[in-house]
Amino acid sequence: MYQLDAVHVSFGGVEALAPTSLSIAKGETLVLLGPSGSGKSTLLRCLIGLSPYDGTIRLDGAPVRDWRAVRRRLGYVIQEGGLFPHLSARGNVVLAAREFGWETSRIEARVMELAQLVGLDDEQLARFPAQLSGGQRQRVAMMRALMLGPDALLLDEPLSALDPVTRLRLAGELRDIFARLGMTVVMVTHSLREARFFGGRAILMRDGRIVQQGPVAELESAPADEFVAEFLAAESAL
Numbered sequence: 001m002y003q004l005d006a007v008h009v010s011f012g013g014v015e016a017l018a019p020t021s022l023s024i025a026k027g028e029t030l031v032l033l034g035p036s037g038s039g040k041s042t043l044l045r046c047l048i049g050l051s052p053y054d055g056t057i058r059l060d061g062a063p064v065r066d067w068r069a070v071r072r073r074l075g076y077v078i079q080e081g082g083l084f085p086h087l088s089a090r091g092n093v094v095l096a097a098r099e100f101g102w103e104t105s106r107i108e109a110r111v112m113e114l115a116q117l118v119g120l121d122d123e124q125l126a127r128f129p130a131q132l133s134g135g136q137r138q139r140v141a142m143m144r145a146l147m148l149g150p151d152a153l154l155l156d157e158p159l160s161a162l163d164p165v166t167r168l169r170l171a172g173e174l175r176d177i178f179a180r181l182g183m184t185v186v187m188v189t190h191s192l193r194e195a196r197f198f199g200g201r202a203i204l205m206r207d208g209r210i211v212q213q214g215p216v217a218e219l220e221s222a223p224a225d226e227f228v229a230e231f232l233a234a235e236s237a238l
């Protein structure tokens with residue numbers, strides 16, 4: 001689905017992402033791991049055109065020039081949810097569908113389906129983001145990202161603010177949805193357990209570079225270097 005060719009990001013001389021070439025297949029779940037500041041979020045933001053970059057990103061073979069035109073195919077969840085504070089939770093969720101002219105009955109049916117999926121009720125959806133807990137806001141953000149039925153989901157620590165019970169339930173539901181819909185998923189996480197749970201390919205980053213990639217089990221059994229071994233051991237220990 002994605003092909004990145006020498007994609008490179010620097011902020012005023014600081015290299016957030018070294019030239020990176022990468023293919024992401026349709027239906028693949030890719031997990032981005034690495035220490036704080038290693039470039040995970042920057043890489044994720046490139047995949048939705050929210051970070052300025054040099055190099056080429058192709059979506060289904062065509063180089064992306066106008067990100068606004070392709071963004072409706074992509075769902076994005078940032079760490080704190082990124083909800084519009086002046087809209088209710090429901091207002092946030094339905095915004096894009098309204099813009100695309102969906103009928104009210106179709107919007108209502110989709111909101112009900114997604115609310116059930118993430119475990120939110122009507123009363124909670126009527127509240128403003130500031131009146132919800134961090135975990136509830138994250139679930140609203142997940143509903144918003146899934147609303148239009150995107151081809152790909154780009155998730156920046158989407159489960160981090162959830163309590164263990166909700167996290168496990170939502171993670172299980174999401175894994176099923178990803179598989180059922182053949183959705184392409186790229187997820188930043190700090191949790192090795194989450195990476196294992198979602199399976200697929202993991203990419204371990206350091207200082208804006210990909211250090212190693214492959215299934216988590218492979219990274220663990222054959223770490224490319226001392227850094228990978230140390231990172232995985234530390235992540236497993238806590």
Ligand SMILES: Nc1ncnc2c1ncn2[C@@H]1O[C@H](COP(=O)(O)OP(=O)(O)OP(=O)(O)O)[C@@H](O)[C@H]1O
Nearest residue numbers: 011014015016034035036037038039040041042043
């Ligand atoms: N808008 C920006 N302006 C300047 N520097 C930035 C900007 N965004 C990111 N950086 C820098 O780029 C580097 C990579 O940041 P990034 O957010 O991608 O890391 P990360 O691996 O996602 O970290 P974390 O796990 O802490 O979220 C860091 O050194 C960061 O300070």
